[in-house]
Amino acid sequence: MLADGRVRVAAGDEDGLCLWDGASGRLLADAVGKDRIHQVAGGLTSSGRALLVGTGVNGLHLWNPVAAEPLAPPLEHVGDAVAVTLATLRGGPSLIVTGDYEGVRRWQGDLCETQFGAEIDAPHVDMLTTVYTEDGRPLIVGVVEEGEVVCRWDAETGEEIGRPIPTDGEFVRIATATVSGRVRLFTADHDVVRQWDLLSGEPVTETFTGSFVSAVSLPDGSALLAAGTKEGGKVTTHRLV
Known part of the structure; x- marks a missing residue:
């Protein structure tokens, strides 16, 4: 949802980012980025900027969700980024969290200027999302080991929460x-x-x-x-x- 209340629906495919108006269903943009996009996440940065982030074959894409315009050229990513989510820490800073075949990485800044904390060891990350507990603590939830388990980590410390949840799928x-x-x-x-x-x-x-x-x-x-x-x-x- 944008600051003015408008809703955007975003998805990635083999040709790039697709963006729709959430109320009318009208297609606003198609094949933006000209890259195979694995996963798209949206949210607000610490400065209040609305942001869409997509993991692609050619790197990490950052878009303005109002018009689907690129905010920067694709950012080179260490490892083949597949999964992405955005997290807001309790102190206010926002993180862009990415997952690849080697682990989970956290990036700080509107344009991923700096890496935040150490890499989280997690083999073959397929999907990531962010959850906020009752006390406001941000958790990263990820599907790892080719879908065999779901893991949870504290977004601020990178510490794993509990044992992996088995899915065997x-x-x-x-x-x-x-x-x-x-x-x-x-x-x-x-x-x-x-x-x-x-x-x-x-x-x-x-x-x-x-x-x-x-x-x-x-x-x-x-x-x-x-x-x-x-x-x-x-x-x-x-x-x-």
Whole structure:
């Protein structure tokens, strides 16, 4: 969401960044960057700038989400960057967090000027997202080891939180939402969506059908989960309390 309330939907494909208006669904930009984009993340920097970041074959791309204009030439990345997320630390600074086949790296500054902290050791990172706990602590959540486990790290210290959560899957997708005051992790693989308490790593018994998953926290303390299947493109929604 932009500062003026407008919403943007962004995705990457083999030709670059695609950008839509979130309210009307109108395509605003297509194939921006002329690169194969693995993952896109959006957020605000410490200076309040709205930012889209994409991991590509040719490096790390930074775009203005209003018009999908590049903010800088693609930045050379140490390792083949695949995953990306943005995190805001409790002290105010913002980080761009990237994942590759060797680990997780944190970068500080609107244009990734400096590396923040030491590299987090994590083999074959496929996907990253950021979660904020009840006390505002930012956590990085990543799918690693080719989808076999999900790991959680403190975004400020790089310390791993708890033991890796096993998924035993391939092409695992993740989502998070707060349910009754506790942050919950959702993993989708082999047409099954599973639930976990994010901090403890304990599983929640109820599962759903789906190979893709998205979730959103609602103001009343519940969450809305959407699960999609590969075959037939069926999407189901579930209210979690």
